[in-house]
Each structure stands twice: as structure tokens, then as C-alpha cells.
Amino acid sequence: xxxxxxxxxxxxxxxxxxxxxxxxxxxxxxxxxxxxxxxxxxxxxxxxxxxxxxxxxxxxxxxxxxxxxxxxxxxxxxxxxxxxxxxxxxxxxxxxxxxxxxxxxxxxxxxxxxxxxxxxxxxxxxxxxxxxxxxxxxxxxxxxxxxxxxxxxxxxxxxxxxxxxxxxxxxxxxxxxxxxxxxxxxxxxxxxxxxxxxxxxxxxxxxxxxxxxxxxxxxxxxxxxxxxxxxxxxxxxxxxxxxxxxxxxxxxxxxxxxxxxxxxxxxxxxxxx
Amino acid sequence: xxxxxxxxxxxxxxxxxxxxxxxxxxxxxxxxxxxxxxxxxxxxxxxxxxxxxxxxxxxxxxxxxxxxxxxxxxxxxxxxxxxxxxxxxxxxxxxxxxxxxxxxxxxxxxxxxxxxxxxxxxxxxxxxxxxxxxxxxxxxxxxxxxxxxxxxxxxxxxxxxxxxxxxxxxxxxxxxxxxxxxxxxxxxxxxxxxxxxxxxxxxxxxxxxxxxxxxxxxxxxxxxxxxxxxxxxxxxxxxxxxxxxxxxxxxxxxxxxxxxxxxxxxxxxxxxxxxxxxxxx
Numbered sequence: 001x002x003x004x005x006x007x008x009x010x011x012x013x014x015x016x017x018x019x020x021x022x023x024x025x026x027x028x029x030x031x032x033x034x035x036x037x038x039x040x041x042x043x044x045x046x047x048x049x050x051x052x053x054x055x056x057x058x059x060x061x062x063x064x065x066x067x068x069x070x071x072x073x074x075x076x077x078x079x080x081x082x083x084x085x086x087x088x089x090x091x092x093x094x095x096x097x098x099x100x101x102x103x104x105x106x107x108x109x110x111x112x113x114x115x116x117x118x119x120x121x122x123x124x125x126x127x128x129x130x131x132x133x134x135x136x137x138x139x140x141x142x143x144x145x146x147x148x149x150x151x152x153x154x155x156x157x158x159x160x161x162x163x164x165x166x167x168x169x170x171x172x173x174x175x176x177x178x179x180x181x182x183x184x185x186x187x188x189x190x191x192x193x194x195x196x197x198x199x200x201x202x203x204x205x206x207x208x209x210x211x212x213x214x215x216x217x218x219x220x221x222x223x224x225x226x227x228x229x230x231x232x233x234x235x236x237x238x239x240x241x242x243x244x245x246x247x248x249x250x251x252x253x254x255x256x257x258x259x260x261x262x263x264x265x266x267x268x269x270x271x272x273x
Numbered sequence: 274x275x276x277x278x279x280x281x282x283x284x285x286x287x288x289x290x291x292x293x294x295x296x297x298x299x300x301x302x303x304x305x306x307x308x309x310x311x312x313x314x315x316x317x318x319x320x321x322x323x324x325x326x327x328x329x330x331x332x333x334x335x336x337x338x339x340x341x342x343x344x345x346x347x348x349x350x351x352x353x354x355x356x357x358x359x360x361x362x363x364x365x366x367x368x369x370x371x372x373x374x375x376x377x378x379x380x381x382x383x384x385x386x387x388x389x390x391x392x393x394x395x396x397x398x399x400x401x402x403x404x405x406x407x408x409x410x411x412x413x414x415x416x417x418x419x420x421x422x423x424x425x426x427x428x429x430x431x432x433x434x435x436x437x438x439x440x441x442x443x444x445x446x447x448x449x450x451x452x453x454x455x456x457x458x459x460x461x462x463x464x465x466x467x468x469x470x471x472x473x474x475x476x477x478x479x480x481x482x483x484x485x486x487x488x489x490x491x492x493x494x495x496x497x498x499x500x501x502x503x504x505x506x507x508x509x510x511x512x513x514x515x516x517x518x519x520x521x522x523x524x525x526x527x528x529x530x531x532x533x534x535x536x537x538x539x540x541x542x543x544x545x546x547x548x549x550x551x552x553x554x
Binding site for chain 2: 115116117119120123124126127128200204207208211212213214223226229230233234237240241244247248251252255256259
């Protein structure tokens with residue numbers, strides 16, 4: 001597991017570039033871009049010098065909104081898989097390494113969590129409690145970790161019987177030492193690949209919720225922009241096309257990263273749930 | 274429930290509380306809900322004005338039609354292209370298929386739907402923009418098919434992208450196995466090796482993916498059904514969310530969990546069909 005082969009994977013490089021683009025957009029939004037809620041007289045104006053990507057039905061600048069939307073999408077797409085990856089790794093390692101009753105309990109817990117579709121939970125929670133960004137992120141993290149946990153558990157089970165673990169133990173290493181020094185590094189590729197795909201999922205779900213009108217109303221979301229555009233598909237194509245491209249680009253970037261990591265580190269994640 | 278409606282008579286409210294057993298302790302309410310649910314009674318939706326079970330059953334056909342069509346299209350297209358890509362591994366055809374599937378895999382389904390509506394319905398007027406039947410006109414099954422084309426292909430494209438990726442990986446892996454080498458050594462044609470030896474073994478992960486999606490069809494379809502105003506379960510879910518229809522939502526949550534379990538059982542049965550080694554016990 002080294003970083004060098006990653007640069008040889010065109011998928012990884014391309015994914016990293018696209019992700020960088022979205023990061024820059026978010027950065028631009030916080031530094032330079034104007035108020036995304038600022039209305040103007042130009043209702044549904046096409047792309048022009050003053051509004052490069054046109055304006056929407058309230059005269060708001062589409063480009064400004066897309067830049068601000070990048071920050072929203074990235075927050076959910078990065079935070080949720082990060083938390084889920086950490087929790088899933090710890091739980092999966094514990095379950096796989098120690099086995100026994102602990103494994104039984106944790107495995108059942110993970111399987112139980114996977115039964116109810118996360119989009120449904122997020123949709124219902126968003127409708128009842130308001131789709132605050134942190135709530136969406138929390139629900140995604142709470143439903144992402146079991147899939148990471150199961151993959152890590154499977155890895156840990158095969159790793160704990162290996163000879164180097166035996167050797168380490170015979171040298172007097174504690175369980176914590178073995179887990180943190182040996183197994184953690186070896187399960188990292190699986191976690192990284194899985195988290196990349198989950199990040200793409202998270203971006204998609206955030207946008208999907210906003211599209212259905214249960215997202216966070218206080219921030220700009222690409223999904224909400226697409227929902228607004230639904231009524232003007234015939235008259236103002238730019239209100240739908242540009243936010244859609246932005247969203248697709250982010251998801252593509254994260255999927256490319258996942259593919260690139262999987263290729264370079266030879267990771268197989270059988271089912272991406 | 275009566276929030277926002279003024280003039281509710283206190284006596285009427287008290288009656289409703291007793292009638293709906295809202296005065297009972299929460300554990301009792303949960304227990305009685307579960308007992309009813311076990312007997313197939315998911316409660317009554319005041320918003321829909323009918324039992325939750327009937328409301329779900331009423332939408333099942335439209336959902337099954339949309340999802341079923343999409344699944345069949347996705348399986349045919351996805352497995353076909355996946356096998357071709359695996360057979361031409363590393364070549365231009367494989368590259369094109371891989372790039373296209375990754376692109377399709379990354380497209381937000383509701384945006385793709387919008388683009389298709391904008392092109393085929395708004396601009397070209399070839400197909401209807403939404404709904405399942407025309408309000409006027411002859412109707413009949415041809416009318417439904419015309420309405421089905423866009424939502425089903427949108428949904429199918431997304432699923433097919435996933436199936437292509439899984440099929441390609443699994444088939445390519447199977448082609449490296451010893452039994453493939455021995456089949457080739459015995460003089461089997463490349464076509465036979467691919468279709469009779471490699472593919473059946475590659476189908477297992479494909480079944481996993483497809484049945485996995487079958488379980489979440491309710492929510493997977495909510496976005497497609499919203500874009501195309503398709504009167505299926507996803508649409509019902511969306512309406513229930515907007516109207517805060519708690520019994521309906523609880524019922525659908527339970528229903529979708531049951532669907533996931535059924536999909537898993539179906540997957541196990543299909544594994545047995547595909548792989549004789551799992552036919553024990």
C-alpha cells in the first residue's frame with residue numbers, strides 16, 4: 001500500500017483533479033463569490049457577460065449558486081464517510097479480531113442497520129425534523145458505517161490468523177499494539193475505497209433530498225436548484241444543465257477516486273451498498 | 274394531527290384520543306402496532322382516508338411495472354455489455370464500455386430524467402413528459418407503454434451501469450480460472466468458454482447487486498417517480514412525507530424492510546440455481 005502506483009492510475013489522477021476543481025469552487029464561494037440568495041431584475045436570463053451561467057426564476061446568479069452549492073455538497077460528501085470510516089474500522093476490527101460473542105453482537109447490529117434503506121430514513125427524518133445539513137450527515141454516517149464495518153471485519157478475520165500476527169504476539173505484543181500497528185494499516189485500503197464510493201453516494205443523497213424539498217433550506221444545494229429548474233426545462237435549460245453537470249462531476253470524481261484506489265491497491269469491494 | 278385547524282372541539286379531541294388510543298402508554302401503543310402489523314394490519318391513514326395496506330397495494334402495480342421493466346432492461350443490457358467488455362479486456366471496446374458505464378453510474382438519476390424530458394417531451398414532443406396515462410386520448414396499454422419509455426429507460430440506464438461494472442469484473446476474473454484454461458485446452462471455442470464456463474460463475478455477484486437493488490426499489494424509485502410523476506410507491510412515499518402521514522410512513526418503512534428481507538431470500542435461491550455447490554442443506 002504505497003502512494004506511488006496511484007499516480008500511474010489515470011482514474012485516480014482524473015478523479016483527484018475533478019475533486020480539486022470542486023474544492024476550488026467551494027473555496028471561491030467563501031472568498032470571492034457574491035450572495036447566492038441575491039435576486040435581480042434579470043429573471044431566467046440566459047448566459048451572458050454579467051451572468052456567465054444565466055439566472056434562475058428569481059433572478060439569482062446560477063454560477064454564484066453553483067459555487068456555494070459546492071461547499072454544501074462537499075461538507076456532506078466528506079464528513080459522513082469520514083466518520084463512518086472511522087467507526088466502521090474500529091467496530092470491524094474489534095469484531096473480526098476478537099471474535100466470539102462480541103463478533104456475534106456487532107455483526108447482528110451491522111446487519112440490522114443495513115436493512116432499512118438510508119435514503120428512506122433520511123427522507124423521513126428530514127421531513128419531520130427539517131433537513132439540516134448536520135442531520136443529513138449524521139444519518140448518512142450512522143447508515144454508512146456497517147458496510148465499512150463488515151468489509152473490515154472480513155479482512156480482520158483472515159488477517160488475525162497470519163504468521164506475522166502470531167510472531168508479533170509471541171514477542172509479547174498486546175492486542176491494541178497488533179490492531180493499531182499491523183491490522184489498521186492493512187485494512188486501510190479497503191476502507192479508503194469504500195469511503196470514496198460512499199462519498200459519491202452521500203453527495204447524491206444530499207442532492208436527492210434537496211431535490212425532493214426536504215434538504216437544508218438555509219444553504220444552497222445543487223439538488224434544490226435542479227428541483228427549481230424542473231418547471232423551466234423548455235424555456236431555461238441553463239437552470240438545469242449547469243447544476244446537474246456540477247453534481248455529476250463531483251460524483252464522477254469520487255467514483256473515479258474509488259476505482260483508482262481499488263485498481264492500484266488491488267482491493268475488491270464486492271457489493272457497494 | 275389537527276394542528277393548524279382551528280375550532281377543534283375539546284370533547285371531540287378527547288374522543289379522538291381515546292379512539293386512537295393516544296391516551297395509552299407508549300409501550301402499549303408500540304406493542305399493539307406490532308401485533309396488528311404481524312396480522313397484516315398496518316393501521317389507517319387519515320390523509321389517504323383508507324387503510325395503509327390498501328394504499329400500498331393500490332400503488333404496487335405501477336411500481337412493479339416501472340421497476341420490473343427497468344430491471345429486465347438493465348439485466349439484459351448490463352450483462353451483455355459486461356461480457357463483451359470482459360471478452361475484449363484492455364481493448365478499445367472495453368475502454369468505451371467502461372468509460373460509458375462509469376459516466377452513467379455517476380449521473381444523478383433525477384437530472385438524467387430532466388434532460389430526457391427536456392429533449393424528448395418538451396423539445397421533440399415524441400413522448401409524454403410524465404404520468405402513466407393520458408387524461409384524454411384513446412388510452413389502453415399502448416398509451417401506458419408510451420408513458421413508460423422515459424422513466425423506465427432512465428432507471429434502467431442507472432442500473433445497467435452498475436450491472437456492467439460488476440459483470441465485467443466478475444467475468445474477467447472467471448476467465449483467469451483454471452477451469453477456463455482446461456476448457457480451452459479441450460478445444461472449446463472462445464464463445465463457448467465465455468458463455469458456458471465463465472459467465473455462469475460470474476453471475477453470482479450480479480445477482481447480489483440486482484437483488485440488493487430490488488430491496489431498495491421503494492426508495493430508489495422515489496426520485497424517478499417524482500421527476501416523471503409516476504403513480505407508484507415512491508410517489509406515495511413522497512406525498513406521505515410532505516403531508517407528515519405518520520401511519521403511512523411507518524407502514525412503508527416496515528414494508529420496505531420486508532422487501533429487503535425477501536430480496537435476500539430470493540438472492541439465496543438464485544445462488545442455488547446458479548451454483549450447484551450451494552445446494553446442500
